[in-house]
Amino acid sequence: MKDKYRLNIPRLNILSREKLELIHLSTLEVLRRTGVAVKEPKAVEIFKKGGCYIEGERVRIPENLVEWALRNTPPRITLSDRNGNPAMFLEENNVYFGTGSDTPNIVDLYTGERRITVLKDVENVSKVVDYLDEMSFLMCSGIASDVNSKISDIYHFEAMVNYSEKPIVFTAWDLENLKTIVEMAEVVAGGKERLKNSPFIALYTEPISPLQLAEEATQKLMLMAEKYLPVVFTPCLITGATGPVTIAGGLIQGNAEILAGYVLANLINEGTPFIYGGGIIAMDMATSIACYASSEFMLASAAFTDMARYYRLPMFSFAGCSDSSLYDQQASLEGALRILLSSLSGGNLVHDVGYIDSGLTTSFEQIIVSNEVIGMVRRITQGFEINEETMALDLIDKIGPGGEYLTSEHTLKHFKENWYSELISRVPYEKWEEEGKKDLGIKANEKARHILENHTPKPLEEKLKAELRKIVKSRDK
Amino acid sequence: MDILEEIAIGVEKGDSNSVHALTEKALTQNISVGEILNNGLVAGMDVIGEKFKNNEVFIPEVLISAKAMKAGMELIKPLLAKANVESKGKVVIGTVKGDLHDIGKRIVAMLLEGAGFEVTDLGVDVSKEKFLEFVEKERADILGMSALLTTTMTYMKEVIEAVENANLKQDVRVIIGGAPITHSYAEEIKADGYAPDAASAIDLVKDLLKK
Ligand code: B1M
Numbered sequence: 001m002k003d004k005y006r007l008n009i010p011r012l013n014i015l016s017r018e019k020l021e022l023i024h025l026s027t028l029e030v031l032r033r034t035g036v037a038v039k040e041p042k043a044v045e046i047f048k049k050g051g052c053y054i055e056g057e058r059v060r061i062p063e064n065l066v067e068w069a070l071r072n073t074p075p076r077i078t079l080s081d082r083n084g085n086p087a088m089f090l091e092e093n094n095v096y097f098g099t100g101s102d103t104p105n106i107v108d109l110y111t112g113e114r115r116i117t118v119l120k121d122v123e124n125v126s127k128v129v130d131y132l133d134e135m136s137f138l139m140c141s142g143i144a145s146d147v148n149s150k151i152s153d154i155y156h157f158e159a160m161v162n163y164s165e166k167p168i169v170f171t172a173w174d175l176e177n178l179k180t181i182v183e184m185a186e187v188v189a190g191g192k193e194r195l196k197n198s199p200f201i202a203l204y205t206e207p208i209s210p211l212q213l214a215e216e217a218t219q220k221l222m223l224m225a226e227k228y229l230p231v232v233f234t235p236c237l238i239t240g241a242t243g244p245v246t247i248a249g250g251l252i253q254g255n256a257e258i259l260a261g262y263v264l265a266n267l268i269n270e271g272t273p274f275i276y277g278g279g280i281i282a283m284d285m286a287t288s289i290a291c292y293a294s295s296e297f298m299l300a301s302a303a304f305t306d307m308a309r310y311y312r313l314p315m316f317s318f319a320g321c322s323d324s325s326l327y328d329q330q331a332s333l334e335g336a337l338r339i340l341l342s343s344l345s346g347g348n349l350v351h352d353v354g355y356i357d358s359g360l361t362t363s364f365e366q367i368i369v370s371n372e373v374i375g376m377v378r379r380i381t382q383g384f385e386i387n388e389e390t391m392a393l394d395l396i397d398k399i400g401p402g403g404e405y406l407t408s409e410h411t412l413k414h415f416k417e418n419w420y421s422e423l424i425s426r427v428p429y430e431k432w433e434e435e436g437k438k439d440l441g442i443k444a445n446e447k448a449r450h451i452l453e454n455h456t457p458k459p460l461e462e463k464l465k466a467e468l469r470k471i472v473k474s475r476d477k
Numbered sequence: 478m479d480i481l482e483e484i485a486i487g488v489e490k491g492d493s494n495s496v497h498a499l500t501e502k503a504l505t506q507n508i509s510v511g512e513i514l515n516n517g518l519v520a521g522m523d524v525i526g527e528k529f530k531n532n533e534v535f536i537p538e539v540l541i542s543a544k545a546m547k548a549g550m551e552l553i554k555p556l557l558a559k560a561n562v563e564s565k566g567k568v569v570i571g572t573v574k575g576d577l578h579d580i581g582k583r584i585v586a587m588l589l590e591g592a593g594f595e596v597t598d599l600g601v602d603v604s605k606e607k608f609l610e611f612v613e614k615e616r617a618d619i620l621g622m623s624a625l626l627t628t629t630m631t632y633m634k635e636v637i638e639a640v641e642n643a644n645l646k647q648d649v650r651v652i653i654g655g656a657p658i659t660h661s662y663a664e665e666i667k668a669d670g671y672a673p674d675a676a677s678a679i680d681l682v683k684d685l686l687k688k
Binding site: 104105116143145149150152173208214238240241242245283285286287288360 | 536627628
């Protein structure tokens with residue numbers, strides 16, 4: 001595990017201890033007083049046995065039960081790579097980035113046109129993520145439109161696991177499909193127990209704001225809890241539409257939604273590897289767009305990360321995403337701000353890198369540029385050492401007034417600690433002209449093409465590949 | 478100021494209480510329901526609708542006006558049929574089967590209501606049977622479908638086929654919308670119209686019902 005994933009400068013705290021407590025206690029109040037609507041009868045039964053107050057599908061959760069569940073937080077959730085080696089320690093201030101999922105469109109790397117996503121795109125994104133240093137995990141990015149739509153999620157999983165060794169966060173359309181995907185993961189890991197012991201997957205599922213646990217989403221959460229496999233339970237609350245317009249109100253309602261799922265998971269299996277987090281998304285009240293990069297959303301993500309730390313649960317956060325219709329200056333600035341902020345607050349599993357068009361389109365350029373920005377930000381969050389060697393007082397004295405440091409041993413020894421980018425331009429104007437006057441987008445496009453044309457991810461063993469194919473085929477009717 | 482103007486201003490301001498009281502008062506003054514509707518309530522909404530299009534006001538302000546209009550509508554609705562005032566049109570709307578995205582469709586429904594249409598919102602996860610049932614029952618002029626998922630948008634085609642098979646196609650105009658929907662998809666599945674956002678959905682419905 002590299003040190004770079006750890007935040008080495010003070011974490012950005014936006015909520016004081018008192019405010020954290022207030023949000024927590026207010027959340028308990030919402031769960032007790034208002035409760036949640038649970039559309040899956042089996043889950044209602046479990047809540048009932050756990051001591052909740054039930055009226056039809058309305059479940060009101062007593063404070064003590066939430067507190068009990070919060071005492072079961074797993075100290076660390078480890079996600080492995082495809083080969084079962086530990087790849088991410090989701091805890092404290094370790095920050096890892098990955099793509100998003102399920103956009104309907106993608107910007108074609110070769111024509112520049114926005115078009116509907118196909119399976120090949122999911123394979124290509126997987127390849128790119130597999131190659132890029134700063135991408136630690138993979139989500140499918142787009143929904144493949146050229147396969148049986150009832151099981152496109154299964155196709156996505158097959159593509160991802162074939163084209164990348166990195167941990168996978170996936171979506172599943174329903175319980176049956178989820179079972180198939182878990183079965184595929186078990187094949188790859190070498191059995192049920194192995195997968196449970198070193199999982200390389202996490203399911204993305206969600207509550208529905210305001211305050212509902214939908215039937216299928218809940219069934220999916222329950223299956224992961226039964227199998228003791230990692231699950232992300234992330235609301236997508238739109239402030240002023242499906243939650244209060246204020247960040248505080250949105251945070252409390254969203255928190256209640258997550259904790260309801262968390263309690264359920266723990267009633268099924270204490271200490272289920274549960275990943276906290278989610279979106280408190282501001283709506284643009286002129287255009288009705290749910291904005292992925294508003295200041296309010298960023299602020300809310302920082303606050304949510306504080307709550308995650310307070311509960312000692314891993315945080316599912318957002319970065320590298322934008323509301324711009326295309327990859328442009330807006331896309332890179334919004335993507336970058338989100339990367340900086342989620343890093344400073346120490347969000348653990350940070351997704352949606354590559355989203356533009358408010359999550360409706362995937363852009364390779366946005367993924368590639370975000371990878372550079374993440375490198376740049378990691379250099380910041382790595383901080384710097386202060387010791388005899390780095391303070392260099394003897395050297396300062398030796399060189400003295402009017403000297404130079406270029407030729408000193410000390411410079412030679414340490415200059416490589418500075419971060420160098422492949423794409424960020426730092427050349428004199430005329431040189432830049434000579435090199436073809438390329439802007440960042442062009443360079444990112446070229447790099448993505450280069451990866452696709454030259455990178456061969458380590459293939460999955462033939463036997464496993466064939467087994468996966470068989471499973472997919474058996475479902476494709 | 479005449480009372481109809483006052484009603485219109487009440488709607489514009491989103492003041493439900495005053496709109497309710499003023500509508501009541503207008504009725505006692507024997508002003509016709511048609512006038513109250515068109516020169517009071519709808520006139521107020523027209524102003525706010527225009528301001529919304531020009532980015533002078535925002536969605537919550539429009540919706541609060543729509544709510545105020547509804548406060549007046551409730552009073553005159555039972556009288557409209559008797560007075561032979563035709564409604565602007567009936568809309569049945571819902572998010573298609575398998576899809577739980579709600580809020581965009583709700584905004585469209587509320588704004589349509591604000592524009593004076595009678596709207597039945599069937600909610601989310603709506604089957605073709607239910608769409609058909611309500612189109613028939615309400616004698617709807619417009620059937621509106623919303624889908625936010627590429628995996629559920631195909632269901633819109635099934636609904637349109639069901640509408641055709643039930644011989645309702647000439648009675649009801651079908652419109653569709655939602656994030657992954659496009660013009661060309663609407664054409665492909667033979668919908669009568671598509672709108673990328675709520676404001677254009679209102680224009681679309683007005684347009685379709687003019688013809
Ligand atoms: C009849 O005539 C008309 C005319 C115009 C019409 C119209 C009808 N309907 C809409 N319009 C138009 O006018 C409206 C107002 O201006 C507009 O409506 P919109 O709905 O577009 O706009 C709203 C006002 C605001 N926008 C929204 O409300 C949608 C925002 C995003 C972020 C979103 C949300 C909030 C949610 N989601 Co979902 N969600 C996303 C969305 C991303 C995006 N950019 O759209 C999208 C749509 N979701 C997606 C996915 C994949 C999913 N979601 C899911 C769930 C959810 C939540 C429940 C968490 C939540 C909805 C909560 C709720 N109560 O509605 C899951 C599906 C659940 C289900 N069965 O439906 C799940 C499958 C995820 C999972 N695996 O669990 C993606 C769809 C991708 C695709 N290719 O289809 C998605 C683009 C995000 C993403 N990139 O992953 C216009 O489209």
